[in-house]
Amino acid sequence: MKTFASDNYSGVHPEIMEALVKANHHHAGSYGSDDYTARATDKFKGLFGEDIEVFFVYNGTGANVLGLSALTNSYNSILCAESAHINVDESTAPEKFTGCKLVTISSADGKITAQQVEQKIQRIDDQHHPQAKVISISQSSEYGTVYTVEEVKALSAVARKHNLYVHMDGSRIANAAVSLNKPFREFTKDAGVDVLSFGGTKNGLMFGEAILFFKPELARNFKFIRKQGMQLNSKMRFISAQFEALLSHDLWKRNATQTNRLAQLLDKGLRQIPQVKVTQKVEGNGVFVIMPPQIIPLLQNEFPFYSWNDQLNEVRLMCSWDTTEEEINRFIELVRTYLGQG
């Protein structure tokens, strides 16, 4: 059964599986001292420039939490959207590992603005107050929206002005790059981002994320932070071989292009049905929709998906790299049928 539940529900892309199988035929150095890790690191340097530091970890929570740990002391605060994964879906791992307070900013579309952030940076140097140190943004956001280059630059300018850092949760960064039709570095490193969690799992990997430091000095102690944070994989080649494949032959782009295109198709089809309402701009691979409540369980029987807001009858439909056009058409047809228009 295919689903619109999450881009984590899909399996492993065949080219990634092939890379894993190939990496399984011999011995290789452990803890990252292997050729796969060197080559995957070079791939990232090809995309972002030579002057970066790259670390591979198991999952997105690990990437976010450890990246943030490298930027903060426990008396700091981290500013983020109320809907940020670090705020709502990482239990209290960010608080436990960084010791920091998360200061949240309300947002209707998952994005925060430079102006909102500026208002939250208060009482700097006041010993009684949490000291703001990082602005963390998700690209694409938890609502499937995408920050423009100018929006990222504006947030970075506020960060620089107040001596803060910018962290980007890029668990869906490939979807954002395709949506913006820009090279990764233009809306990350070149736009003032300091640390990036570069997602792999949602874009076809079995598991694995990368943490990229755009100022090498910020990564000075990171090897200890990663080990202390239990994210150092002894058989590292099985993460890095996947990234090598993802960043070869444009696999990341092929997957994200297909995923975004199908989300657009779903958006277009649903917008033509008067009884349903698409609530967010569809810029990545998620479509948020308010539907008559009686049809939700009927649709879920065929294509499981999650409710997003029970009070509003708003649901989240996520496309994955393996979603097909037939599935999108079938879903739209089912919505029409259950609404008596079929």
Ligand SMILES: Cc1ncc(COP(=O)(O)O)c(C=O)c1O
């Ligand atoms: C915005 C965002 N960041 C990070 C993650 C990664 O989380 P995990 O620790 O489950 O890999 C997710 C996964 O759902 C996510 O949606």
